[in-house]
Amino acid sequence: MGIKVFSAGFGRTGTLSLKLALEELGFGPCHHMKEVLENGPVQVPLWHAAADGHADFAAIYKGYNSAVDWPTAAFWRELAAANPDAKVILSTRSAESWYSSFSETILASLLAKESWPPPAVPWLSMVVKVVINRSLGGRTDKEGVIAAFHAQEAAVKAEIPASRLLVHTAKDGWEPLCAFLGVPVPETPYPRTNSKEEFFQLMKGADKI
Template structure:
């Protein structure tokens, strides 16, 4: 199995909804940070190797047909080159609403090391490095939003238009299915991973 769809969008841009959508369209299993949390003993060392410049994408994505969310989004350029036949999706939302969401969820947990459960420290350290890879030195709101805009501009500049779909969850099924060449489901587009759901997922990190 090889990756046929890769999302370059940062976390909190509708990535969990996109994961569920791709799996409903038959393009799963779809890799997402939730898989790293659920299989930390295998995934965290692999991502640490990738962050150290020694990625083994075959091992990371063994059994997966698509990938969204971090850590994948931090390696979008390498993945686009490693899987040249894969279609690229840039999941997105307004920068302001994205910052509001990420500051209350991911940043509120990852950037508070004094609250990390001891058994999840390795995962949190890895995620910290992933965020640094995506944001650089940005820490305040303006700098993080600037990093978000720079990331999206870089993706749009690097990926040919025919290979790229810029997609927001509010766009729903139609543009996604047209891009992937699959029929539009009769069910509503998935809407999930609210702030409350995020913290429910985070509880699983306590068991790493």
């Protein structure tokens, strides 16, 4: 195995839908924060180490063929260099709609430290390192967060060759994604999942890791 395709887009840009899409197209298993949550004893220490400058991608992505969402998005440069043949997707949406979703889900959860379930503290502490410290440069105000979103997208577009990169929104559906990956378009609808309600349902599993 090895990472054949990954997304550099921030969480809440349709990443769970993209995960399901990549798995349906034969590029699974696909790594997503959901896997970190479900495999906390293995994944959380590895990502803590990565956030502290000691990434072991071989261990992190063992058994995976693709990756989307955070923590991956915070390490896109390193992952692109470590997997030079991997294709890169930039999952995206409008900055304002992304901020609305992100601020009401991920950011709200990370900033509410007083309500973190004790078993989830190691995981959420890692997510703070990866999302707030690394991806957002420590900013949590709207202006700073949106600036970080734009900076991430600009850097990916500037540094990844166009032949290796697909900028993709969930509403683009199957066609551009399948053309980019060189696979047939499925007859099934493109996945639509991970609403705000589904996000908080997933978060309820955090007290069991």
